[in-house]
Amino acid sequence: MKKQWLKLFAGVISFVLVLTACGGAKEEQKAAEGNQNEELPPVELVWNFPLSAIPQDLATVQEAVNKITKEKINATVKLQAHTFADYNQKMNTIVASGEKYDVAWVANWNWDYLQNQSKGAFLELDDLIQQNAPDLLKSMPDFVWDAAKIQSKIYAIPNYQTVTKKEGFVIQKRFADKYKLDVSTIKKFEDIEPFLKQIKEGEAPDVVPFLNDKTGRFSLMYQSQGLEAITNVVGVELQNPDKPINLLETQQYKHYLDVMRDWYTKGYINENAATLKNKNDIIKTGNAAVQFHNVLKPGGEVEAKAANGGNDVIYVPITDAYASTGTVITTMQSISKNSKNPERAMMFINLLNTDKELYNTISYGVEGKHYKKVSDNVVQINKDGGYAPNANWVFGNTFNAYLVEGMDPSVMEQTKKENESATKSPLMGFKFDNTPVMAEIANLATVIDEHLPGLDTGTVDPNTNLKVFQDKLKLAGIDKVIDEMAKQIEAWKQTK
Structure with a gap:
Protein backbone atom coordinates (compact mmCIF):
# COMPACT_ATOMS: atom_id res chain seq x y z
CA MET A 1 0.00 0.00 0.00
CA GLY A 34 6.74 41.46 -25.38
CA ASN A 35 10.46 42.15 -25.42
CA GLN A 36 10.46 42.06 -29.22
CA ASN A 37 7.73 44.71 -29.25
CA GLU A 38 9.58 46.75 -26.66
CA GLU A 39 12.71 46.62 -28.80
CA LEU A 40 10.82 48.34 -31.63
CA PRO A 41 10.85 52.13 -31.31
CA PRO A 42 7.40 53.74 -31.50
CA VAL A 43 6.46 55.05 -34.95
CA GLU A 44 3.45 56.59 -36.67
CA LEU A 45 2.40 55.21 -40.05
CA VAL A 46 0.17 57.03 -42.53
CA TRP A 47 -2.23 54.89 -44.59
CA ASN A 48 -4.14 56.25 -47.59
CA PHE A 49 -7.15 54.34 -48.91
CA PRO A 50 -10.44 55.04 -50.74
CA LEU A 51 -14.06 54.50 -49.70
CA SER A 52 -17.43 55.44 -51.18
CA ALA A 53 -17.80 58.13 -48.51
CA ILE A 54 -15.66 59.29 -45.58
CA PRO A 55 -17.06 57.70 -42.38
CA GLN A 56 -18.20 60.18 -39.72
CA ASP A 57 -16.69 58.21 -36.86
CA LEU A 58 -13.33 57.37 -38.42
CA ALA A 59 -11.53 58.81 -35.39
CA THR A 60 -13.01 56.20 -33.03
CA VAL A 61 -11.97 53.40 -35.35
CA GLN A 62 -8.48 54.85 -35.68
CA GLU A 63 -8.18 54.78 -31.89
CA ALA A 64 -9.30 51.14 -31.80
CA VAL A 65 -6.91 50.21 -34.60
CA ASN A 66 -4.04 51.86 -32.77
CA LYS A 67 -4.67 49.90 -29.58
CA ILE A 68 -4.05 46.75 -31.61
CA THR A 69 -1.11 47.97 -33.66
CA LYS A 70 0.56 49.59 -30.63
CA GLU A 71 0.50 46.27 -28.79
CA LYS A 72 1.51 44.13 -31.76
CA ILE A 73 4.13 46.23 -33.60
CA ASN A 74 4.51 49.38 -31.43
CA ALA A 75 3.07 51.57 -34.17
CA THR A 76 0.15 53.94 -34.47
CA VAL A 77 -1.59 54.41 -37.81
CA LYS A 78 -3.16 57.56 -39.19
CA LEU A 79 -6.12 56.56 -41.33
CA GLN A 80 -6.41 58.87 -44.35
CA ALA A 81 -9.61 57.98 -46.18
CA HIS A 82 -10.56 59.55 -49.51
CA THR A 83 -13.51 58.98 -51.80
CA PHE A 84 -13.05 56.63 -54.76
CA ALA A 85 -13.93 59.52 -57.07
CA ASP A 86 -11.14 61.71 -55.67
CA TYR A 87 -8.56 59.04 -54.91
CA ASN A 88 -6.50 59.14 -58.10
CA GLN A 89 -6.15 62.92 -58.03
CA LYS A 90 -5.49 63.01 -54.28
CA MET A 91 -2.74 60.41 -54.46
CA ASN A 92 -1.11 62.04 -57.47
CA THR A 93 -1.01 65.30 -55.50
CA ILE A 94 0.38 63.60 -52.39
CA VAL A 95 3.16 61.90 -54.36
CA ALA A 96 4.02 65.00 -56.39
CA SER A 97 4.21 67.20 -53.28
CA GLY A 98 6.34 64.73 -51.34
CA GLU A 99 3.75 64.57 -48.55
CA LYS A 100 4.61 61.88 -46.00
CA TYR A 101 2.79 58.57 -46.19
CA ASP A 102 3.78 54.95 -45.68
CA VAL A 103 1.05 52.65 -47.03
CA ALA A 104 -1.38 53.34 -49.86
CA TRP A 105 -4.09 51.35 -51.56
CA VAL A 106 -3.50 50.87 -55.29
CA ALA A 107 -5.28 49.04 -58.10
CA ASN A 108 -5.47 48.62 -61.85
CA TRP A 109 -8.61 50.75 -62.10
CA ASN A 110 -7.93 53.60 -59.65
CA TRP A 111 -4.47 55.06 -59.00
CA ASP A 112 -2.93 52.60 -61.40
CA TYR A 113 -0.49 50.03 -60.01
CA LEU A 114 1.62 49.53 -63.13
CA GLN A 115 1.76 53.19 -64.06
CA ASN A 116 2.79 54.36 -60.60
CA GLN A 117 5.31 51.54 -60.19
CA SER A 118 6.92 52.61 -63.47
CA LYS A 119 7.25 56.12 -62.01
CA GLY A 120 9.10 54.69 -59.00
CA ALA A 121 6.36 55.44 -56.45
CA PHE A 122 6.61 52.10 -54.61
CA LEU A 123 9.21 50.06 -52.78
CA GLU A 124 10.08 46.58 -53.97
CA LEU A 125 8.66 44.32 -51.27
CA ASP A 126 10.15 40.84 -51.76
CA ASP A 127 12.83 41.14 -49.03
CA LEU A 128 10.49 43.02 -46.68
CA ILE A 129 7.94 40.21 -46.97
CA GLN A 130 10.52 37.53 -46.22
CA GLN A 131 11.89 39.41 -43.21
CA ASN A 132 8.78 40.99 -41.70
CA ALA A 133 5.76 39.10 -43.00
CA PRO A 134 6.57 35.43 -43.52
CA ASP A 135 2.97 34.40 -42.78
CA LEU A 136 1.75 36.63 -45.58
CA LEU A 137 3.18 34.42 -48.33
CA LYS A 138 1.25 31.42 -47.04
CA SER A 139 -2.03 33.32 -46.81
CA MET A 140 -2.64 33.47 -50.59
CA PRO A 141 -2.27 31.05 -53.52
CA ASP A 142 0.80 31.22 -55.75
CA PHE A 143 -1.15 32.47 -58.79
CA VAL A 144 -2.21 35.55 -56.80
CA TRP A 145 1.42 36.41 -56.09
CA ASP A 146 2.35 35.73 -59.73
CA ALA A 147 -0.31 38.19 -60.89
CA ALA A 148 1.04 40.85 -58.52
CA LYS A 149 4.61 40.65 -59.81
CA ILE A 150 6.10 43.21 -62.18
CA GLN A 151 9.19 41.80 -63.89
CA SER A 152 9.37 39.08 -61.23
CA LYS A 153 9.23 41.54 -58.31
CA ILE A 154 6.38 42.37 -55.92
CA TYR A 155 5.52 46.04 -55.42
CA ALA A 156 2.10 45.69 -53.76
CA ILE A 157 0.29 43.14 -51.61
CA PRO A 158 -3.04 41.90 -53.02
CA ASN A 159 -6.05 42.11 -50.72
CA TYR A 160 -7.07 38.48 -51.21
CA GLN A 161 -10.76 38.25 -52.00
CA THR A 162 -12.71 37.04 -54.98
CA VAL A 163 -10.06 37.14 -57.70
CA THR A 164 -12.50 36.54 -60.52
CA LYS A 165 -14.98 38.64 -62.37
CA LYS A 166 -18.50 37.77 -63.34
CA GLU A 167 -20.42 40.35 -65.35
CA GLY A 168 -24.07 41.17 -65.04
CA PHE A 169 -26.78 43.28 -63.50
CA VAL A 170 -27.42 44.46 -59.95
CA ILE A 171 -31.17 45.00 -59.74
CA GLN A 172 -33.25 46.25 -56.84
CA LYS A 173 -35.51 43.37 -55.83
CA ARG A 174 -38.54 45.55 -55.14
CA PHE A 175 -38.68 46.55 -58.82
CA ALA A 176 -37.93 43.04 -60.09
CA ASP A 177 -40.84 41.77 -57.98
CA LYS A 178 -43.20 44.61 -58.87
CA TYR A 179 -42.72 44.20 -62.63
CA LYS A 180 -42.34 40.40 -62.51
CA LEU A 181 -38.90 40.37 -64.13
CA ASP A 182 -38.04 36.98 -65.62
CA VAL A 183 -34.28 36.84 -65.12
CA SER A 184 -33.99 33.72 -67.28
CA THR A 185 -34.59 35.91 -70.34
CA ILE A 186 -31.47 38.02 -69.70
CA LYS A 187 -28.55 36.51 -71.61
CA LYS A 188 -26.96 39.69 -73.03
CA PHE A 189 -26.77 43.23 -71.68
CA GLU A 190 -29.32 44.43 -74.26
CA ASP A 191 -31.92 42.00 -72.88
CA ILE A 192 -32.60 44.26 -69.89
CA GLU A 193 -34.26 46.94 -72.06
CA PRO A 194 -37.92 45.88 -71.65
CA PHE A 195 -37.47 46.07 -67.89
CA LEU A 196 -35.90 49.54 -68.15
CA LYS A 197 -38.95 50.64 -70.14
CA GLN A 198 -41.22 49.46 -67.32
CA ILE A 199 -39.15 51.34 -64.73
CA LYS A 200 -39.20 54.51 -66.83
CA GLU A 201 -42.97 54.36 -67.27
CA GLY A 202 -43.78 53.32 -63.71
CA GLU A 203 -41.17 55.00 -61.49
CA ALA A 204 -39.93 58.17 -63.26
CA PRO A 205 -38.81 60.78 -62.47
CA ASP A 206 -37.65 59.69 -59.01
CA VAL A 207 -35.90 56.47 -60.04
CA VAL A 208 -33.05 56.06 -62.56
CA PRO A 209 -33.78 52.98 -64.70
CA PHE A 210 -30.11 52.37 -65.67
CA LEU A 211 -27.39 54.15 -63.73
CA ASN A 212 -24.36 55.33 -65.68
CA ASP A 213 -21.51 57.70 -64.87
CA LYS A 214 -18.70 59.44 -66.74
CA THR A 215 -16.59 56.26 -66.95
CA GLY A 216 -19.32 54.44 -68.90
CA ARG A 217 -20.09 50.72 -68.63
CA PHE A 218 -18.25 49.28 -71.65
CA SER A 219 -15.10 48.64 -69.62
CA LEU A 220 -17.21 46.43 -67.33
CA MET A 221 -18.55 44.39 -70.26
CA TYR A 222 -15.36 43.13 -71.89
CA GLN A 223 -15.77 39.48 -71.00
CA SER A 224 -19.34 39.24 -72.27
CA GLN A 225 -18.12 40.91 -75.48
CA GLY A 226 -15.31 38.38 -75.94
CA LEU A 227 -12.62 40.93 -75.07
CA GLU A 228 -9.92 41.42 -72.46
CA ALA A 229 -8.37 44.79 -71.67
CA ILE A 230 -4.66 45.19 -71.00
CA THR A 231 -4.69 48.98 -70.86
CA ASN A 232 -7.85 51.06 -70.77
CA VAL A 233 -7.99 51.22 -74.59
CA VAL A 234 -5.80 48.36 -75.85
CA GLY A 235 -6.52 44.68 -75.34
CA VAL A 236 -7.25 41.46 -77.21
CA GLU A 237 -10.11 39.40 -78.51
CA LEU A 238 -10.17 36.22 -76.47
CA GLN A 239 -10.31 34.14 -79.64
CA ASN A 240 -7.05 35.74 -80.80
CA PRO A 241 -5.11 36.67 -77.61
CA ASP A 242 -1.76 37.12 -79.38
CA LYS A 243 -2.89 40.15 -81.37
CA PRO A 244 -3.56 43.37 -79.42
CA ILE A 245 -6.19 45.74 -80.81
CA ASN A 246 -7.80 49.10 -80.16
CA LEU A 247 -10.83 48.08 -78.07
CA LEU A 248 -12.59 51.30 -79.06
CA GLU A 249 -12.46 50.40 -82.75
CA THR A 250 -14.23 47.07 -82.35
CA GLN A 251 -17.72 46.25 -83.57
CA GLN A 252 -18.57 45.41 -79.97
CA TYR A 253 -17.84 48.98 -78.89
CA LYS A 254 -19.88 50.49 -81.73
CA HIS A 255 -22.81 48.23 -80.80
CA TYR A 256 -22.54 49.23 -77.13
CA LEU A 257 -22.56 52.93 -78.06
CA ASP A 258 -25.62 52.49 -80.25
CA VAL A 259 -27.50 50.81 -77.40
CA MET A 260 -26.44 53.45 -74.86
CA ARG A 261 -27.47 56.25 -77.20
CA ASP A 262 -30.86 54.63 -77.70
CA TRP A 263 -31.36 54.18 -73.95
CA TYR A 264 -30.27 57.74 -73.22
CA THR A 265 -32.67 59.27 -75.73
CA LYS A 266 -35.48 57.15 -74.27
CA GLY A 267 -34.71 58.45 -70.77
CA TYR A 268 -33.46 55.18 -69.31
CA ILE A 269 -30.06 56.66 -68.35
CA ASN A 270 -29.58 59.53 -65.88
CA GLU A 271 -29.23 62.84 -67.71
CA ASN A 272 -26.10 63.84 -65.78
CA ALA A 273 -24.23 60.60 -66.60
CA ALA A 274 -21.48 62.27 -68.64
CA THR A 275 -20.57 64.58 -65.75
CA LEU A 276 -21.40 62.30 -62.82
CA LYS A 277 -18.15 61.78 -60.94
CA ASN A 278 -19.37 59.65 -58.06
CA LYS A 279 -22.26 57.33 -58.87
CA ASN A 280 -22.50 56.37 -55.20
CA ASP A 281 -24.19 59.71 -54.60
CA ILE A 282 -27.21 58.26 -56.42
CA ILE A 283 -26.81 54.62 -55.38
CA LYS A 284 -26.97 55.42 -51.66
CA THR A 285 -30.34 57.14 -52.11
CA GLY A 286 -31.86 53.87 -53.29
CA ASN A 287 -32.94 55.48 -56.56
CA ALA A 288 -30.87 53.36 -58.97
CA ALA A 289 -33.07 50.53 -60.25
CA VAL A 290 -30.48 48.76 -62.40
CA GLN A 291 -26.69 48.85 -62.46
CA PHE A 292 -24.14 46.87 -64.45
CA HIS A 293 -21.14 45.43 -62.64
CA ASN A 294 -18.29 43.08 -63.47
CA VAL A 295 -17.74 41.55 -60.01
CA LEU A 296 -20.90 39.70 -59.02
CA LYS A 297 -19.17 37.87 -56.22
CA PRO A 298 -20.68 35.22 -53.91
CA GLY A 299 -22.53 36.92 -51.07
CA GLY A 300 -22.11 40.36 -52.60
CA GLU A 301 -25.84 41.04 -52.50
CA VAL A 302 -25.57 41.85 -48.78
CA GLU A 303 -22.94 44.55 -49.38
CA ALA A 304 -24.91 45.83 -52.36
CA LYS A 305 -28.04 46.10 -50.21
CA ALA A 306 -26.21 48.33 -47.75
CA ALA A 307 -24.86 50.47 -50.60
CA ASN A 308 -28.33 50.80 -52.16
CA GLY A 309 -29.98 52.57 -49.25
CA GLY A 310 -30.89 49.31 -47.50
CA ASN A 311 -32.89 47.98 -50.47
CA ASP A 312 -32.53 44.28 -51.30
CA VAL A 313 -30.87 43.54 -54.64
CA ILE A 314 -30.59 40.52 -56.89
CA TYR A 315 -27.65 39.57 -59.08
CA VAL A 316 -28.30 38.58 -62.70
CA PRO A 317 -25.00 37.34 -64.20
CA ILE A 318 -24.50 37.08 -67.94
CA THR A 319 -21.04 35.42 -67.80
CA ASP A 320 -19.29 32.71 -65.80
CA ALA A 321 -16.39 33.41 -63.42
CA TYR A 322 -13.20 34.49 -65.18
CA ALA A 323 -9.73 35.13 -63.75
CA SER A 324 -6.97 37.25 -65.25
CA THR A 325 -4.03 39.32 -64.11
CA GLY A 326 -6.41 42.26 -64.03
CA THR A 327 -8.94 40.56 -61.74
CA VAL A 328 -6.24 39.90 -59.13
CA ILE A 329 -4.66 43.35 -59.01
CA THR A 330 -7.94 45.18 -58.43
CA THR A 331 -7.20 45.93 -54.76
CA MET A 332 -3.71 46.05 -53.18
CA GLN A 333 -1.54 47.78 -50.57
CA SER A 334 1.76 49.40 -51.52
CA ILE A 335 4.55 50.99 -49.48
CA SER A 336 5.87 54.41 -50.45
CA LYS A 337 9.44 54.52 -51.70
CA ASN A 338 9.87 57.49 -49.32
CA SER A 339 8.53 55.71 -46.23
CA LYS A 340 10.86 56.20 -43.26
CA ASN A 341 9.52 53.01 -41.67
CA PRO A 342 9.15 50.41 -44.45
CA GLU A 343 9.74 47.44 -42.12
CA ARG A 344 6.97 48.56 -39.78
CA ALA A 345 4.71 49.33 -42.74
CA MET A 346 5.17 45.76 -43.92
CA MET A 347 4.42 44.47 -40.42
CA PHE A 348 1.21 46.50 -40.52
CA ILE A 349 0.18 45.08 -43.92
CA ASN A 350 0.97 41.62 -42.56
CA LEU A 351 -1.44 42.23 -39.67
CA LEU A 352 -4.15 43.47 -42.04
CA ASN A 353 -3.94 40.14 -43.83
CA THR A 354 -3.38 37.73 -40.94
CA ASP A 355 -4.77 39.32 -37.74
CA LYS A 356 -8.55 38.90 -37.60
CA GLU A 357 -9.03 41.38 -34.77
CA LEU A 358 -7.33 44.21 -36.66
CA TYR A 359 -8.94 43.34 -39.98
CA ASN A 360 -12.47 43.23 -38.57
CA THR A 361 -11.91 46.45 -36.64
CA ILE A 362 -10.98 48.39 -39.77
CA SER A 363 -13.75 46.64 -41.72
CA TYR A 364 -16.63 47.00 -39.24
CA GLY A 365 -15.51 49.34 -36.47
CA VAL A 366 -15.97 48.95 -32.71
CA GLU A 367 -18.20 46.22 -31.33
CA GLY A 368 -21.19 47.62 -29.45
CA LYS A 369 -20.95 50.98 -31.22
CA HIS A 370 -20.71 50.30 -34.94
CA TYR A 371 -21.91 46.70 -34.96
CA LYS A 372 -23.09 43.93 -32.68
CA LYS A 373 -22.34 40.25 -32.86
CA VAL A 374 -25.24 37.97 -33.71
CA SER A 375 -23.03 34.92 -33.25
CA ASP A 376 -19.29 34.21 -33.07
CA ASN A 377 -18.71 35.02 -36.74
CA VAL A 378 -21.82 36.99 -37.77
CA VAL A 379 -22.35 40.71 -37.19
CA GLN A 380 -25.22 43.14 -37.52
CA ILE A 381 -24.19 46.59 -38.74
CA ASN A 382 -25.45 49.65 -36.89
CA LYS A 383 -26.49 51.90 -39.78
CA ASP A 384 -26.52 54.94 -37.51
CA GLY A 385 -23.23 54.17 -35.77
CA GLY A 386 -21.14 56.48 -37.93
CA TYR A 387 -18.89 53.79 -39.39
CA ALA A 388 -20.07 51.44 -42.12
CA PRO A 389 -17.52 51.53 -44.98
CA ASN A 390 -19.05 48.46 -46.62
CA ALA A 391 -15.73 47.80 -48.37
CA ASN A 392 -13.75 45.13 -46.52
CA TRP A 393 -12.09 44.26 -49.86
CA VAL A 394 -10.20 47.56 -49.62
CA PHE A 395 -8.42 46.62 -46.40
CA GLY A 396 -6.93 43.13 -46.50
CA ASN A 397 -7.67 39.40 -46.74
CA THR A 398 -11.46 39.15 -46.89
CA PHE A 399 -11.41 35.51 -45.81
CA ASN A 400 -10.71 36.80 -42.28
CA ALA A 401 -13.92 38.87 -42.23
CA TYR A 402 -16.98 38.39 -40.10
CA LEU A 403 -20.08 37.53 -42.08
CA VAL A 404 -22.71 40.26 -42.19
CA GLU A 405 -26.15 39.21 -41.02
CA GLY A 406 -28.12 37.79 -43.94
CA MET A 407 -25.03 36.56 -45.79
CA ASP A 408 -24.94 32.91 -46.81
CA PRO A 409 -22.66 31.08 -44.30
CA SER A 410 -21.08 29.19 -47.19
CA VAL A 411 -20.00 32.37 -48.99
CA MET A 412 -16.31 31.93 -48.14
CA GLU A 413 -16.26 28.40 -49.49
CA GLN A 414 -18.15 29.49 -52.60
CA THR A 415 -15.62 32.26 -53.20
CA LYS A 416 -12.63 29.95 -52.81
CA LYS A 417 -14.26 27.45 -55.14
CA GLU A 418 -14.86 30.15 -57.78
CA ASN A 419 -11.27 31.38 -57.40
CA GLU A 420 -9.96 27.89 -58.10
CA SER A 421 -12.40 26.83 -60.82
CA ALA A 422 -12.70 30.06 -62.84
CA THR A 423 -11.71 30.13 -66.49
CA LYS A 424 -8.18 31.52 -66.60
CA SER A 425 -7.08 34.19 -69.05
CA PRO A 426 -4.73 33.09 -71.86
CA LEU A 427 -2.60 36.08 -70.81
CA MET A 428 -2.54 35.30 -67.07
CA GLY A 429 0.61 36.84 -65.62
CA PHE A 430 1.32 39.16 -68.55
CA LYS A 431 1.78 42.82 -67.67
CA PHE A 432 2.37 45.59 -70.13
CA ASP A 433 5.39 47.79 -69.44
CA ASN A 434 4.26 51.17 -70.74
CA THR A 435 7.63 52.86 -70.20
CA PRO A 436 8.51 52.93 -73.94
CA VAL A 437 5.18 54.61 -74.77
CA MET A 438 4.50 56.77 -71.74
CA ALA A 439 4.10 59.92 -73.84
CA GLU A 440 1.50 58.18 -76.02
CA ILE A 441 -0.31 56.82 -72.95
CA ALA A 442 -0.53 60.36 -71.54
CA ASN A 443 -1.82 61.71 -74.86
CA LEU A 444 -4.41 58.95 -75.09
CA ALA A 445 -5.62 59.73 -71.56
CA THR A 446 -6.26 63.35 -72.58
CA VAL A 447 -8.30 62.29 -75.62
CA ILE A 448 -10.24 59.74 -73.57
CA ASP A 449 -11.09 62.27 -70.87
CA GLU A 450 -12.42 64.62 -73.55
CA HIS A 451 -14.53 62.22 -75.60
CA LEU A 452 -15.33 59.01 -73.72
CA PRO A 453 -17.81 60.34 -71.09
CA GLY A 454 -20.19 61.71 -73.73
CA LEU A 455 -19.98 58.64 -75.94
CA ASP A 456 -20.02 55.90 -73.31
CA THR A 457 -23.06 57.32 -71.54
CA GLY A 458 -25.10 57.81 -74.70
CA THR A 459 -25.12 61.57 -74.18
CA VAL A 460 -23.70 62.29 -77.65
CA ASP A 461 -24.48 60.60 -80.95
CA PRO A 462 -21.82 58.02 -81.93
CA ASN A 463 -22.72 58.41 -85.60
CA THR A 464 -21.23 61.90 -85.58
CA ASN A 465 -18.72 61.66 -82.72
CA LEU A 466 -17.16 58.18 -82.73
CA LYS A 467 -15.04 58.72 -85.86
CA VAL A 468 -13.67 61.99 -84.41
CA PHE A 469 -12.74 60.12 -81.22
CA GLN A 470 -11.04 57.27 -83.07
CA ASP A 471 -9.10 59.66 -85.33
CA LYS A 472 -7.81 61.54 -82.29
CA LEU A 473 -6.74 58.27 -80.68
CA LYS A 474 -4.64 57.54 -83.76
CA LEU A 475 -3.09 61.00 -83.67
CA ALA A 476 -2.33 60.45 -79.97
CA GLY A 477 -0.30 57.34 -80.84
CA ILE A 478 -2.52 54.35 -80.13
CA ASP A 479 -0.97 52.34 -82.98
CA LYS A 480 2.46 52.74 -81.40
CA VAL A 481 1.06 51.40 -78.10
CA ILE A 482 -0.47 48.43 -79.94
CA ASP A 483 2.82 47.63 -81.69
CA GLU A 484 4.76 47.83 -78.43
CA MET A 485 2.26 45.56 -76.72
CA ALA A 486 2.46 43.02 -79.53
CA LYS A 487 6.26 42.87 -79.08
CA GLN A 488 5.93 42.38 -75.34
CA ILE A 489 3.30 39.65 -75.66
CA GLU A 490 5.56 37.78 -78.07
CA ALA A 491 8.54 38.12 -75.71
CA TRP A 492 6.41 37.02 -72.76
CA LYS A 493 5.22 33.93 -74.64
CA GLN A 494 8.84 32.90 -75.15
CA THR A 495 9.28 32.74 -71.37
CA LYS A 496 6.29 30.49 -70.81
Missing part, protein backbone atom coordinates in the same frame (compact mmCIF):
# COMPACT_ATOMS: atom_id res chain seq x y z
CA LYS A 2 2.84 2.35 0.94
CA LYS A 3 4.64 1.61 -2.36
CA GLN A 4 1.45 2.36 -4.33
CA TRP A 5 1.04 5.66 -2.47
CA LEU A 6 4.67 6.60 -3.20
CA LYS A 7 4.17 5.81 -6.91
CA LEU A 8 1.01 7.92 -7.00
CA PHE A 9 2.77 10.80 -5.21
CA ALA A 10 5.70 10.60 -7.64
CA GLY A 11 3.25 10.68 -10.59
CA VAL A 12 1.49 13.75 -9.23
CA ILE A 13 4.81 15.55 -8.70
CA SER A 14 5.87 14.68 -12.29
CA PHE A 15 2.56 15.97 -13.66
CA VAL A 16 2.93 19.22 -11.71
CA LEU A 17 6.49 19.63 -12.98
CA VAL A 18 5.30 19.11 -16.58
CA LEU A 19 2.56 21.71 -16.12
CA THR A 20 5.04 24.12 -14.56
CA ALA A 21 7.45 23.60 -17.44
CA CYS A 22 4.70 24.16 -20.03
CA GLY A 23 3.51 27.26 -18.22
CA GLY A 24 7.06 28.52 -17.95
CA ALA A 25 7.62 27.96 -21.67
CA LYS A 26 4.45 29.91 -22.49
CA GLU A 27 5.48 32.72 -20.18
CA GLU A 28 8.94 32.80 -21.75
CA GLN A 29 7.37 32.94 -25.21
CA LYS A 30 5.00 35.71 -24.11
CA ALA A 31 7.88 37.61 -22.51
CA ALA A 32 9.97 37.18 -25.65
CA GLU A 33 7.12 38.57 -27.78
